[in-house]
Amino acid sequence: MSAAATRPRIGTGGMSIEASNFSPHRSGFEAFNFTKDGVLLSRYTVLAPEHENHDASVADGATWVPLVHARSLPGGMVEPVVYETLKAELIEMIHAQGPFDGFFLDIHGAMTVVGRQDAEADLTRAVRAALDETSAKAGAPRTLISATMDLHGNVSADLVENCDLITCYRMAPHEDEQETKTRAMANLITRLVDGTGAPAKAFVRIPVLLPGEKTSTRLEPAKGIYEAILPIEASEGIVDASIWVGYAWADEPRCYATVVVTGDDAELASAKATELATSYWDARDDFEFVAPAADLDTCLAAALAPEAKRPYVLSDSGDNPTAGGSGDVTWTLTQLINDPRFAEGGPRTVVASVFDKDAVAACFAAGPGSAIDVPAGALVDHVHSGPAMLMGTVLQLTEGDATSGRVAVVKVGSIEAIITERRKPYHQISDFAAAGLTVTDADIVVVKIGYLEPELFELAADWMLMLTPGGVDQDLIRLGHKNIERPMYPFDTDMVAPDLSATLFPAIPAGT
Template sequence: MSHPRIAVGGFLHETNTFAPSQATYEDFLRGGGAPPLSEGEAIFDAVAASNIGLCGFIDAPETRAWTLIPTLWTAASPSAHVTQDAFERIAARLLAAIDEAMPLDGVYLDLHGAMVAQHFDDGEGELLRRVRALVGEGVPIVATLDLHGNVTPMMVEQSDMLIAYRTYPHVDMAATGARCAAALAMLLASGQRPAKAFRQLGFLMPIAWQCTAEEPCRSLYAEVAAMESESLPSVSFLTGFPAADFADCGPSVIVYGADQARADEAADALVSRIAAQESAFAGQVFDPEAGVREAMRLAERAMKPVIIADTQDNPGAGGDSDTMGMLKALIACRAQRAAIGNVFDPASASAAHETGVGAVIRLALGGHSGVAGDSPLEAAFTVEALSDGRFIAPGPYYGGGRLDMGPSACLRIDDICVVVVSRKAQMADQAMYRSVGIEPLEQAILVNKSSVHFRADFAPIAETILVCAAPGPMAVDPGALPWKRLRPGVRTSPSGQAFVPAIEPA
């Protein structure tokens, strides 16, 4: 008896259509905070022993009875639109590899769910449509999705099962890949497809308040897991990525059931439960100097660092990780024993490497993205340490991943250390500080350019965590974004105003 032939691959991007920089083909080649683009057998080594959906799928018990055929896997740091060139080149190579692998018994794809290309609002829907057209209706297609996926009707229609992460910080990406393997095994064994129930909720959820270790998501996700049964093999709640200006942006629920009535009933019940918590998806936000002053006040008696989330310049949500609002606030408030990272500025990192450790150099640091209200910090800095930017990130989010931040430096101004890097990835692992000689445990204040992912590794060492809103492209309140193309009636903030499209002039 031959082993089932399963093609595996991935194409991931989280798109902030309001962000300053697009995702080019070269961005996918490099990978940033993810492995670089890999094809064929090289995929297995690229994702091995890491918190990646495909890794969990490959390592799942069910796959031991299958012949896995690697195609292509790639991801780029969140940004504005994926360029048409990048989307078409990558999609073509992925489809060609799947075509070459045929005949197939199944397809597994590691996707994000919030990709917007220059020429397709629904990047994953278009990709799944092409895969379905290639392999036919008889071959099951399953995919993992990020909890922040903006799921569309076409994504649900063109796949057999979509299974989303249940943690934010995403410490279960590999575990979700394993859940996908179990789902595909069920489909292969039964030869049947489950009924689908897909619902979109009526309000956008700020990402700063989507943490699944805190309410309201902690209880909601516990309920999601408890809903699954033999008759409801998969239940997913996606909080959505609230910075993609197209009709299907927002939270959603996907339920797969033994029959349509059970799937619909479960989906409607879950939507009602989430909707009842709408007002809880909000929290306290400080302006930069108020946040620093509060952190300094708390640090006077703290035994551990006070951590500030520079949430609006989160490179994990499309920011360029180079705004200077929080650093300027640290300087203005004369913060002591403070560190901030990562600041993406290849030119400044290169200048530090050219002058060497101990040198004092004058730089126009950061602020190069054209963000309203932001500008470079022109000042003298001391080069404290240099690094090639290559290291292992052992914390729960990166999960032992091999990061390459490019030439990096620790620059000091007053009693503040700045991590300057040449590639973007959010500050979600303590090793990112240690890679340039900063010991995070010895700091009174840490400012992380991240929204929630940093909590996985930093919450255990934090005295407390504050959220600050310095100028940046990822608005802590989605209602502040200049929406134009949402579906009518969606509330752009919890319990806020409903979106009304502008009337085009005749």
């Protein structure tokens, strides 16, 4: 398409979830929010005129056609009927509303579907085929696909081959989510307006699989490795450079770290992809947890020390619902309830959370201030622990929010245990406020998370990461991966250095 032509018409859609293979939870229709029309487009702040991230060159640089997108909180593997329903609807809408000049594919990269392998590549192949069919039928040029992903996605050569442009976040925590989506959109518009077609793609598989809690870009070596992307991206002949850490709680052959560099200078793209991959491989032994990490007893000793700063935040990492944990493992809560240091008069300790609709109903039936004796949690994940026995007082009852449903807080000794009707991560101060609690004056706050999201990071006077059991256990060795390609670090620490030369997917000229 020439600069004088009308602005390109770009379709958008996709499916996004992080899905743990090691959690008994299954993500059905209830887990997903299906969006279309303006609601879908409202996901992208760059398109919103009233938002500070608005960029007219992107918003007005194309005609954006929303198709369908499905998004879920991280959880267990996706039920096949959910995936097939989304895929069929998306393909049908491409055929009905195509052809398109470009397609913005919004995926996560860590979606595992029960009984399937490499779901994102399968979805991308289907989108690619539908776009090609509609273009051919209309006698239109080949549609360019630009994919945006989480850096915790697992990227196969198959996925890369079926995308024309591909990029991912460069920050963990993901403070650059919208910036990344904007970059993927802008790169797509530029290629369409300039008529430069699809650039070459240099792909390198790195046989390293690490949890996100060891690869935060707040710390070295990830900080420096990701900072090295910017001068590469600014090089003449390069469009984008990306590094994927991968998703450690999936169990598929595509689970590994990845580098993809795209550009019109194929030789330079290949060299820079190998350069980035080598820096990641060379640093494999240097990655450390984002905070002091230890077992529960060690973390409690630190949090209860007289000199400990308040509030002291403890990350219950094994059941992090935003990494794929079920969100109802009660192992930590039960340990605290049985610990005499948390009897009445002990440190005020807020524990978030487990979900159990019946337990919440029992608390509402009893009423505020009432004595309660109710089991809670372990309805989905009863592998790691049974229900927590809450024998105490109903402290708070609220309507919660759209994610949690109704919320009950039960006081057991000095513990304030948050029970929700539905899976709910507690990562913002407003989450606790919706439960009727103030946490700025708590002694200890226990949250199901890995590295702390920005508001929790600001809240914490000090914190530790607890190495607790669950569907997203940080101890990858004891999880029992069976389908990853070996050798792989850290499973095979004595493995020989891998070949990190790039696989090159050649450029595809416009009009092909």
